[in-house]
Amino acid sequence: xxxxxxxxxxxxxxxxxxxxxxxxxxxxxxxxxxxxxxxxxxxxxxxxxxxxxxxxxxxxxxxxxxxxxxxxxxxxxxxxxxxxxxxxxxxxxxxxxxxxxxxxxxxxxxxxxxxxxxxxxxxxxxxxxxxxxxxxxxxxxxxxxxxxxxxxxxxxxxxxxxxxxxxxxxxxxxxxxxxxxxxxxxxxxxxxxxxxxxxxxxxxxxxxxxxxxxxxxxxxxxxxxxxxxxxxxxxxxxxxxxxxxxxxxxxxxxxxxxxxxxxxxxxxxxxxxxxxxxxxxxxxxxxxxxxxxxxxxxxxxxxxxxxxxxxxxxxxxxxxxxxxxxxx
Ligand code: G3H
Ligand code: 13P
Ligand code: ZN
Numbered sequence: 001x002x003x004x005x006x007x008x009x010x011x012x013x014x015x016x017x018x019x020x021x022x023x024x025x026x027x028x029x030x031x032x033x034x035x036x037x038x039x040x041x042x043x044x045x046x047x048x049x050x051x052x053x054x055x056x057x058x059x060x061x062x063x064x065x066x067x068x069x070x071x072x073x074x075x076x077x078x079x080x081x082x083x084x085x086x087x088x089x090x091x092x093x094x095x096x097x098x099x100x101x102x103x104x105x106x107x108x109x110x111x112x113x114x115x116x117x118x119x120x121x122x123x124x125x126x127x128x129x130x131x132x133x134x135x136x137x138x139x140x141x142x143x144x145x146x147x148x149x150x151x152x153x154x155x156x157x158x159x160x161x162x163x164x165x166x167x168x169x170x171x172x173x174x175x176x177x178x179x180x181x182x183x184x185x186x187x188x189x190x191x192x193x194x195x196x197x198x199x200x201x202x203x204x205x206x207x208x209x210x211x212x213x214x215x216x217x218x219x220x221x222x223x224x225x226x227x228x229x230x231x232x233x234x235x236x237x238x239x240x241x242x243x244x245x246x247x248x249x250x251x252x253x254x255x256x257x258x259x260x261x262x263x264x265x266x267x268x269x270x271x272x273x274x275x276x277x278x279x280x281x282x283x284x285x286x287x288x289x290x291x292x293x294x295x296x297x298x299x300x301x302x303x304x305x306x307x308x309x310x311x312x313x314x315x316x317x318x319x320x321x322x323x324x325x326x327x328x
Contacts, residue, residue, distance in 0.1 A: 028316040
């Protein structure tokens with residue numbers, strides 16, 4: 001636990017990511033959502049309290065730059081006070097080595113992700129090992145990435161053609177040698193709105209093979225947005241120009257991935273689509289309006305509804321009471 005609980009009598013609020021994974025593994029997946037602003041933060045907490053689901057707040061390097069580090073921390077601490085029932089962890093998303101150290105030393109984070117997946121295997125192991133040593137010394141856990149996700153990760157572009165699925169045997173060696181606590185695996189997903197064409201989807205056989213090599217190791221699925229077609233259609237009807245072939249992960253497949261060890265599911269793009277739809281429709285329908293609180297309030301409500309739906313699909317809805325008992 002990195003932060004004092006705001007309401008100790010309510011049970012733990014900010015918990016370690018390791019604690020969440022221990023309870024979740026094989027039973028449900030913890031949704032991990034990126035935040036950048038206040039409306040998103042309020043919707044995130046409101047939705048999870050309503051769904052009675054734990055969650056992970058992810059902070060990217062881009063978010064740290066956009067909102068500012070003190071602002072992000074301030075928003076999370078404020079939300080913690082406003083929603084004392086919430087149980088969540090705070091995680092650095094796609095960190096480089098230096099940012100991992102900053103987050104580890106800040107005392108604010110529950111866990112960090114070191115993303116050295118662009119480096120050759122031995123270098124990835126060495127970098128991850130260094131981060132693990134610093135993190136474990138302070139009680140944080142570490143997510144690492146092996147294999148390459150197609151698409152764009154922060155400022156790293158990976159040619160779609162070189163998108164490789166994680167090799168199960170290599171994954172076991174990587175975890176053994178690096179000491180990481182969870183592993184982001186390439187199992188067919190990629191970041192952004194354009195993940196799949198045709199009938200492509202998750203590679204369940206590969207997830208199962210990885211689990212066989214790494215029983216009990218929480219697997220992390222990046223690029224897990226579902227890019228609902230209805231959302232894309234509404235955005236385009238309100239003036240957007242998204243490619244209508246945009247396609248993501250079928251969210252009914254989360255339940256199949258959970259028993260195979262997928263314990264953390266990263267979602268960002270879908271939240272951005274909620275923002276885009278709300279803003280576009282509101283401005284289209286209220287051309288004379290200029291009070292940003294009206295679309296802002298709508299965004300909080302819509303974001304919370306989006307979170308409730310995701311929590312059900314991830315099987316994390318309704319688990320808070322059990323979790324509180326397990327963590328007590
Ligand atoms: O995988 C990256 C996340 O979607 C965060 O995106 O770097 O634009 O904040 P960002
Ligand atoms: P999406 O682009 O599918 O939302 O993935 C987000 C992610 O993996 C953040 O690390
Ligand atoms: Zn990611």
